[in-house]
Every structure is written in structure tokens, then in C-alpha cells.
Amino acid sequence: MKKLLENIDKKKFKVGIVGLGYVGLPLVNLFVKKRIEVIGVDTDTKKINKLKAGNSYISSKNLKNFKYFQNKKANLSNNYKVLEKADVIIICLPTPLKKFKPDMRYIFKCAKKLSSMNLENKVIILESTVFPGATNLFFKKVFSKKSLLLGKNIFLGYSPERENPGDPNFSYKVTPKVISGKTKNCLKILEKIYSNIITKLVKAKNIESAETSKLLENLYRSVNIGLVNEMKIICDKLSLDIFEIINLASTKNFGFQKFLPGPGLGGHCIPIDPYYLSWISKKHGYDPKFIRLSGIINQLMPRWVVNKLLSYFVKKPKVLILGVSYKKNVDDDRESPAFEIMKILRKKRVSFDYNDPYFSKIRKGRQIKFSKKSIKLTKEKINNYDAVLLVTDHDIYNYKFIYQSAKKIFDCRGVYKKFGYKEIVYC
Ligand SMILES: NC(=O)c1ccc[n+]([C@@H]2O[C@H](COP(=O)([O-])OP(=O)(O)OC[C@H]3O[C@@H](n4cnc5c(N)ncnc54)[C@H](O)[C@@H]3O)[C@@H](O)[C@H]2O)c1
Structure with a gap:
């Protein structure tokens, strides 16, 4: 030694x-x-x-x-x-x-x-x-x-x-x-x-404390994201602006940490790790409640987003999805909510395309049963769709240009809040 x-x-x-x-x-x-x-x-x-x-x-x-x-x-x-x-x-x-x-x-x-x-x-x-x-x-x-x-x-x-x-x-x-x-x-x-x-x-x-601390870190995010996602549903029912409410609450300089709602969880950690904890907990005779509940709410989000979008149209719209990465600025699409959204749209026979600067193609495999190519974001192409659904808020996107080119924007990330455009639907 x-x-x-x-x-x-x-x-x-x-x-x-x-x-x-x-x-x-x-x-x-x-x-x-x-x-x-x-x-x-x-x-x-x-x-x-x-x-x-x-x-x-x-x-x-x-x-x-x-x-x-x-x-x-x-x-x-x-x-x-x-x-x-x-x-x-x-x-x-x-x-x-x-x-x-x-x-x-x-x-x-x-x-x-x-x-x-x-x-x-x-x-x-x-x-x-x-x-x-x-x-x-x-x-x-x-x-x-x-x-x-x-x-x-x-x-x-x-x-x-x-x-x-x-x-x-x-x-x-x-x-x-x-x-x-x-x-x-x-x-x-x-x-x-x-x-x-x-x-x-x-x-x-000891090792067990270190292992468990990592699970708590990710469970904390999952539960809090679940909470703001549920708040989003409540605010939608009450015709209130969830993003404004979160901003107001986060002016409290103690006891509140800001989490943002979204289209659902993705990636290798937050959708997965809480279940490691619930599995071991159940093995020891306790069935955890928070883990299950936040999982249910977060998994509900892709369907909620699609239903919200479809509620704006009498006929089935043509949808352009922006972003398939599970979060912004990464070339990682593991467990991305974009795939859940695509699956739901396909089941409902709603036609869609996607763009993601990090994924020129998405391939048939474990996550989806079809392949597609990312479309170019020209003014004409964007305008060809009835709805632009912003799933992943990559910094590389020209949001002003997308707004000027699109017929209607559905924003799952609250990106357009800072622009102050009135017609955006937040979902
Ligand atoms: N990605 C993150 O942000 C993040 C953050 C914190 C913790 N983690 C955790 O870290 C771990 C690794 O995650 P990741 O995102 O780097 O995974 P990853 O899939 O990106 O990388 C794993 C690598 O292991 C290789 N591999 C698979 N089986 C192998 C084997 N038997 N021998 C040698 N190589 C093999 C794969 O080819 C791959 O390159 C996971 O437990 C994850 O939960 C990930």
C-alpha cells in the first residue's frame, strides 16, 4: 500500500x-x-x-x-x-x-x-x-x-x-x-x-451511504419535476401561467428551489434511478409512495402534451417536432420524451416530422419502430406544418425565426416566455 x-x-x-x-x-x-x-x-x-x-x-x-x-x-x-x-x-x-x-x-x-x-x-x-x-x-x-x-x-x-x-x-x-x-x-x-x-x-x-445518496439526488429531481408537472396541469385547468407562478415562488430566497415543467423525463438517470431505490425498498418490506407517484405524473406528460396540442385543431394537424435529445444541447436521446410523443402521434394517425441538429436521423430500434430524417428548418418547410411542437430547447435554435415561420407554436419548455409573443401555447 x-x-x-x-x-x-x-x-x-x-x-x-x-x-x-x-x-x-x-x-x-x-x-x-x-x-x-x-x-x-x-x-x-x-x-x-x-x-x-x-x-x-x-x-x-x-x-x-x-x-x-x-x-x-x-x-x-x-x-x-x-x-x-x-x-x-x-x-x-x-x-x-x-x-x-x-x-x-x-x-x-x-x-x-x-x-x-x-x-x-x-x-x-x-x-x-x-x-x-x-x-x-x-x-x-x-x-x-x-x-x-x-x-x-x-x-x-x-x-x-x-x-x-x-x-x-x-x-x-x-x-x-x-x-x-x-x-x-x-x-x-x-x-x-x-x-x-x-x-x-x-x-x-460507507459505500451504502454513497450509493444511496446518488439515488436521493436523482429522486429529488424526479419528485420535484413531477410536482411542477402536476402544477402545470392544475394551472392549465385554472387558466394560470405556470411559468410566472414558478418565477414568483422562486423569488423566495430560502426553502424553494426552482424546477421547470416539461414534456416528460428522459436520459439515463432521472427516469431510471428512482426505481433502483423503490426495488430495494420493496425487497425490505416498504413500498415507496413518492417514487411511484412522481413516476406516474412524469410518464403522463407526453400524452398530456399531445392532447393539449390536438385540442387546438378540428382536423388532424401536421406536426413538426423540434428536438429529440432528452435535454438541451446534448446528442443523447436515451429515454427521450420525444419518442413517447412520436409513438402517441403515430397511434392517433397524426402525421409528423422532426428536426434536431444533434440527430440527422432517428433509427428504428429499441425506442421506436420507424426511421426518420431530420428536416431542414427553412421558412417554407416550417410553414408547411400546422403545429410546431418544441420538445427540446437546444440553444442552437433560432427561436425568433421559428416563430416568424410557424403557423402555431406549442412550447413544452417555456422558451418563448422571454420573447413575450402572445400566441404561443405552453404545454
Ligand atoms: N449520463 C449521465 O449524465 C450520468 C450522470 C451520472 C451518473 N450516470 C451513471 O453512470 C453510469 C454510466 O452511464 P453513461 O451515461 O456513461 O452510459 P453510456 O451508455 O454512455 O456508457 C457506457 C459505456 O459502456 C460500454 N460498455 C457496455 N458494456 C460494457 C462492458 N461489459 N465492458 C466495457 N464496456 C462496456 C458501452 O459501449 C458504453 O460506451 C450509469 O450507471 C449511469 O446511471 C450517468
Whole structure:
């Protein structure tokens, strides 16, 4: 352990990152910027080839000129064997849901691969969002055949990720990061490793607290978004302006945090993580209420939006959807409410097209059963539609031009509030 600590102090250690997605790749970048050698593993060979060619597939400002693996091709592979050179292995793998239950298959596959390696004197850290107790389960699978001593010649930790894709101001210079270790020594080592890239570290008492804190963070967002979405429905019934009401309430400088309503939840975290907590809670004999309720309200939103739009037309309108990313300024469409809206429109036989500068095409697959191409936003094209439905408020859109070209705008994000145009329908 002494040698490992010394090497970390001298920045003479190698970090292996498993899973180079929205979490893993920015993490690689953080270490690289501090001149710490990184080894990357991802099972997606398309991603590997892109990175080796010097292209990042994530359109984030920080990763624009990411060339690290172009210059260090041997440090990138779809084979876990490259990790043998690493002193620290950080796992950033997907943790989706299957029938509203945690789908741990990616994490457990990784555990199986690691279990066949020599892990002596290595540090293993999980960063994926998981249920309390999952990191321990993962470790048990890694070490089933091992005779290593935790905190002596093998070190284990959990540190939840707080990456905020699409947010140009997100930085670990201002955002603290929670760390936890299986033993005191493990925690000490995690502190040393992360202090290279994070300004403020917060130590959790144990791994389970750190795991649960991440779930609370995302549940907090889900519940509060559910609350403002329900407020939107109430305000609509009372002919009140939800955005004005939120702005008024948020002038209170204590006890109120502003959340905005929208067309429904998307992404890899907020629609999914609360169910990790409800699953484990139910296993322990308590069926949580808030998680279920906010889930119901948030899942209702795409249908509510479509019904609101259709209520303005006698004949079926031709609809142009703006934005398929689940949130603004990101090229990530996972669980996007835009797909739910499209499915509902299709079921109702309402014709629609879409535009998204981040997605020139949407392909038939897990999320939708059809393919479509993004249409160009010319004045004539926009005017061809009876309704423009603004689902994702990318900054790149020329909102004034869209307004001037459109017959009628339905705005799910409140973007047009600042323009003061009267005819916009907020939904
Ligand atoms: N995206 C976010 O904003 C965010 C924020 C905080 C936490 N998280 C959590 O972080 C974790 C990772 O999320 P993400 O958004 O980076 O996922 P992602 O899908 O963008 O990236 C995961 C990567 O892992 C690769 N992969 C899959 N199976 C593999 C395997 N067996 N071995 C090696 N590589 C494999 C995939 O090809 C992909 O590149 C999840 O638990 C998520 O909930 C995500």
C-alpha cells in the first residue's frame, strides 16, 4: 500500500476506465489533463475506432479536441487484458432497468472479466449508479476465487458520478464529489486518487451511504419535476401561467428551489434511478409512495402534451417536432420524451416530422419502430406544418425565426416566455 500511495502522490500511476460513455470519457479527460496515464476499455468497437482516429463521439465542449487515444492507441481496447497495466480501475458502465427492476448485467459481466485477472495491489472503484448493497455484490463476484486482503493488497471504493452533460458550466472545480471505501485504507486511497482531479471531496461513512445518496439526488429531481408537472396541469385547468407562478415562488430566497415543467423525463438517470431505490425498498418490506407517484405524473406528460396540442385543431394537424435529445444541447436521446410523443402521434394517425441538429436521423430500434430524417428548418418547410411542437430547447435554435415561420407554436419548455409573443401555447 505504501508504494501505491507514493506512486499516486508522484502521479506515477495508471488509471483504467471501463465504459467510455457520457461518464467514462469525460473522466478519462480529467485524468489526462493532469498528465495521468489512462487505459480505456469499451466493448463498442465503433467507439474504439473513432477514439483511435482522434474523434470523440460526445459533442461536449470539453471533449472537442480529445486526441488522447489517437496518440496512445495501445491504451485503448475492447479487451480487458489491457487493464493488467492499470493500478486503478474505475467502472462507468450502464445500469438500466428491466421491467422496472435493476438490470445489473453490464456490471456483472465486467465483474466476471475482472475476476480472471490478477488484481493484487489494484484499486477498484465503481462509479455507475446502483442500489445500496450493489457495489458489495459486484465485489463478491470479482473476488469469488481470490485470496486477497481488502485494504491491504486490494482496495475497493464507490464514488457516484455527477457529470451533467450539455452543461458548459459543469466542473469538478465547483461541484464536490462523494467518495467511499470498503475500509479506512480504501477510502484514504480513493481520496488521494480523486484529489488529482476534484477540488472538493466529500467522504461517506460507507459505500451504502454513497450509493444511496446518488439515488436521493436523482429522486429529488424526479419528485420535484413531477410536482411542477402536476402544477402545470392544475394551472392549465385554472387558466394560470405556470411559468410566472414558478418565477414568483422562486423569488423566495430560502426553502424553494426552482424546477421547470416539461414534456416528460428522459436520459439515463432521472427516469431510471428512482426505481433502483423503490426495488430495494420493496425487497425490505416498504413500498415507496413518492417514487411511484412522481413516476406516474412524469410518464403522463407526453400524452398530456399531445392532447393539449390536438385540442387546438378540428382536423388532424401536421406536426413538426423540434428536438429529440432528452435535454438541451446534448446528442443523447436515451429515454427521450420525444419518442413517447412520436409513438402517441403515430397511434392517433397524426402525421409528423422532426428536426434536431444533434440527430440527422432517428433509427428504428429499441425506442421506436420507424426511421426518420431530420428536416431542414427553412421558412417554407416550417410553414408547411400546422403545429410546431418544441420538445427540446437546444440553444442552437433560432427561436425568433421559428416563430416568424410557424403557423402555431406549442412550447413544452417555456422558451418563448422571454420573447413575450402572445400566441404561443405552453404545454
Ligand atoms: N449520463 C449521465 O449524465 C450520468 C450522470 C451520472 C451518473 N450516470 C451513471 O453512470 C453510469 C454510466 O452511464 P453513461 O451515461 O456513461 O452510459 P453510456 O451508455 O454512455 O456508457 C457506457 C459505456 O459502456 C460500454 N460498455 C457496455 N458494456 C460494457 C462492458 N461489459 N465492458 C466495457 N464496456 C462496456 C458501452 O459501449 C458504453 O460506451 C450509469 O450507471 C449511469 O446511471 C450517468
